[in-house]
Amino acid sequence: MDFKKRLRDTGIAVTLAVAATLPLAGTATQASASERSFRMATAWSGGPLMEVGAQAFADNVARLSGGRLEIEVFPGGTLGPALKVSETVPQGVADLGHTWSGYDWGADPTAVLFGGYAGSFDSERMLHWLYRDGGVELWEDWRREEFQLIGMPLFIRTAEVFLHSRKPVQTLEDLEGLKLRTAGAWLGISQQMGAASITMPGGEVYTALERGTIDATEWGTLWENISPGLHRVTKYVIIPGVHQPTAPFELVINPGVWDELSDEDQRIIREAAFITTINSWLTIGQEDAKALDFFRSEGNEIIELSPEVQYRAHELGQAWATEQAEDNPWFARVLEAQSAFAELWGDANRYRNVLTRAD
Structure with missing residues (x-):
């Protein structure tokens, strides 16, 4: 075209x-x-x-x-x-x-x-x-x-915040029974990781957190989550968003x-x-780069997920996709195209990323 x-x-x-x-x-x-x-x-x-x-x-x-x-x-x-x-x-x-x-x-x-x-x-x-x-x-x-x-x-978003949470979450054990608002494939995958996940429109999330109906939510990126005020009804900001590395x-x-x-x-x-x-x-x-300091100034605690949670989320995501492709021709077609692209870009980190002491 x-x-x-x-x-x-x-x-x-x-x-x-x-x-x-x-x-x-x-x-x-x-x-x-x-x-x-x-x-x-x-x-x-x-x-x-x-x-x-x-x-x-x-x-x-x-x-x-x-x-x-x-x-x-x-x-x-x-x-x-x-x-x-x-x-x-x-x-x-x-x-x-x-x-x-x-x-x-x-x-x-x-x-x-x-x-x-x-x-x-x-x-x-x-x-x-x-x-x-x-x-x-x-x-x-x-x-x-x-x-x-x-x-x-x-x-399109960059990687989202993993959670704004009333409870600290860092390990797989911390996810057990967590009342989590989410959507899409992560609804089922997070349940496999032990969370008690539900879905609801974004406009209902603040009140649900304030009342304790849910313990935590994922929504947008660091900057996007300032305007809905999620930091006012949660103490912890959990990063990175392994459930959503990208969001077109x-x-x-x-x-x-x-x-x-x-x-x-x-x-x-x-x-x-x-x-x-x-x-x-x-x-x-650009705005995400400024947002962590904002949350710290508001009294939030920043927690980085343990590597085991990050690896497990990615593994379950890929396993879920492989399963879906077995009996869904459209899913298989798109997944094949994305997999071919990922293979093409397989060496990208080697020729695009330069290490510095700041890394």
Whole structure:
């Protein structure tokens, strides 16, 4: 497709610089094209996922289209249940949605291969796989075939915080019986590690922690977790997020709405999603670097997981993926593509990382 070819022919820096300073080519065509407005459902009540994700995407679409395409962004729960955006959009309640594909793991576990799980590679590798090794195309084909949706990346996290917890957690023994809020494949994998895991929308987590309904939660990265105030109702910040080494989020579009768009408008949507995704990665990476000091200043204790927990989580994640691939052709197809990419990048740490005394 033209989008794929263009991405291969231009670097990220060039794409961002051009998009940030100039209107898209073909201004005369845009001026004569029809104006459109869309309703966008989200799974978020606010915070970085809304500001750096959904709303930033809407702003990018408006800018790149010269104001012709307008997207009204609705908080989670306004246009249907927050965790059911992928159902709200094909029903026509919303034209577009911003969600995490992993919420659909019950319908098809392939969702977590795109959304990230304990066996995933990191976000830099995920971005390369998506935009340079065919991942975006697989994602779109899977969503259209299995869910009658158009899907593509929109926003990506670095590794999440493992837990904001009312109890200290460092070892496998500490996980035993821990009442943990999570989602996706980690729901089952964490239960294998001894946790008493449940799932709930993000908007309910703070109250559940405050009341002691749950002991701990995973949610976002260090910086993302400042705005929901999880540090105020927990004492411990547990790192690193072995359950979620990466977390791409997703733009879903009603296929009827998508097919009505011109090639140019589809290109604008793709471009805006790409720019928003890269910008979210850069923003979160920078802000995460500042966040540990914030949590310390708020009286939180930082705990690093023992190596045995980190190794065990990755092993269980990979074992889970192998099992899913046995009777799910789509899962097997995507896992094979990711495994081939991981093999290609097998020596990357040797030629990309330079040791210093600070390491």
